[in-house]
Amino acid sequence: MALKTYFLQVKEVVVETPDCVTIYFWHPLSEQIKYKAGQFITVIVPIDGKKVRRSYSMSTSPHTDTALGITVKRVLGGLVSNYLNDRVQVGDFLEIVEPLGNFFVEPDAEKSRHLVLFAAGSGITPMMSIIKSVLKMEPESRITLIYGNRSEGSIIFKDKIEELEYKYRERLKVHHIISRPSDYWVGQVGRISQGISIRFMKDSYTDFAKDHFYLCGPEGMMEDVIKGLNIYEVDKSQIHRENFHAPMLDEIHVEETDNSLKTQMVKVIYDGDEFEFEVKPHQSILEAALDLDIDLPYSCQAGMCTACMGKCTEGKVKMDEEEGLTDKEIAQGYILTCVAHPLTAGVVVEMD
Ligand code: FES
Incomplete structure (x- = not known):
């Protein structure tokens, strides 16, 4: 699933509490970014020569606010939350991935609820x-x-x-x-x-x-x-x-290794290309691919947006988080590579 990215200019930074800011963005000149109340965007920031992504919900409303804004609470030792709290200023441009997420409400004037x-x-x-x-x-x-x-x-x-x-x-x-x-x-x-x-x-x-x-x-x-x-x-x-408002594991620099996992070779088939690489126990399939600069689709890296969905056609995987998939998709073998780890040798994943 190809996702749209934008470079948005920061319109305003508001300090909400001593450890939390709201960053408001101008919409691009060419279009008004559409989103639903409750959805999130993924921010991509350059840190130590790498592009690091984190997802943040919009605190603005598409029905009452002209700007689009995210509210970011500082996580102790967190890479992106501290960058956004300390470094971002009015006029800066930040790269974001289009709004996504299934946690939303679509208002309907006829409803009484x-x-x-x-x-x-x-x-x-x-x-x-x-x-x-x-x-x-x-x-x-x-x-x-x-x-x-x-x-x-x-x-x-x-x-x-x-x-x-x-x-x-x-x-x-x-x-x-x-x-x-x-x-x-x-x-x-x-x-x-x-x-x-x-x-x-x-x-x-x-x-x-x-x-x-x-x-x-x-x-x-x-x-x-x-x-x-x-x-x-x-x-x-x-x-x-x-689910993703609890700090992500790498955001707080904790690495938990599941003893049932071993380093395994995984094959990913995407866009007509085949990539075969090693996935270590502390890595998801997506993380291992990104570490090797293999360009796979993704956004939230938290098992929520389904941008990284693929079908496991051989071998077995274990997912940290299944909320983003329906029971039917799971039964059909679909996985979210950002939260999936190979359980057996010979895992093959096909991505659209
Ligand atoms: S990147 Fe969003 S579910 Fe995997």
Whole structure:
């Protein structure tokens, strides 16, 4: 799948908290970049002579904001998040890959619905886009946001959320939860647990049979919320989760090696060419290819966008993440090479 890339000029950099910025871009002169509320772009930055990619959700809304903006929280020791927080200035150009992602809401003015959003930390980013879009475009819909943070000072978009709450006071209800509050905090203390999430959902007159639930934050938080939703037998189709907001492994310089993996030779067939190369236990098939400058299609490198999808026609692979594929695609042998590791010798992957 050939993806479009753009060089976008930075319009504005806004410091949201001491460790988080929003970078606003001008659209290219030739076109308005289209995206859906909740989607992400992949930023490509040159670091130490290599092009490094990371995906960030838009915090802007395609329905209310003229610029396109991403919000980036600094990860301790992280390559790209620190580059974007420290180095990017107004007027710079950054290379990006077109918007992608299946975590989105398409507003419909005819709808009257209740969306329940759970976010922790920088997981608020796609939610801001969704909140602004739905409140503006669906006059009969309402939103409950349950938002967890470490301290009051780390609440991203605190003022903007308050403004929206004031403007749409009949339709937006926000519950903040702080795990390490100051002495002045009078709100909920703790983290988004199963019990707290159920209490806030009930307070907000949630209809578990038909409301939709959007989750973005650390894996543990999302699992706890889902356990709560399972008690009320919420259908899987009503639950939407975005997975890549937990820092990626290489972003925090941690390498975990799975003992079931060994160095294996893999063959990739792409665009009429055959590439045969070694994949080490700590590498995905895509990473090994990119290290050898083999030009394969990819974008998010987090198993979400499917740009790197291929079909495993021989051998077996193991994927760290399967969320981006449907059950049918998995059954047909499709894999995401950015999160796939060869389990056996002789793996062959065909890519379109
Ligand atoms: S690059 Fe996005 S799923 Fe692999």
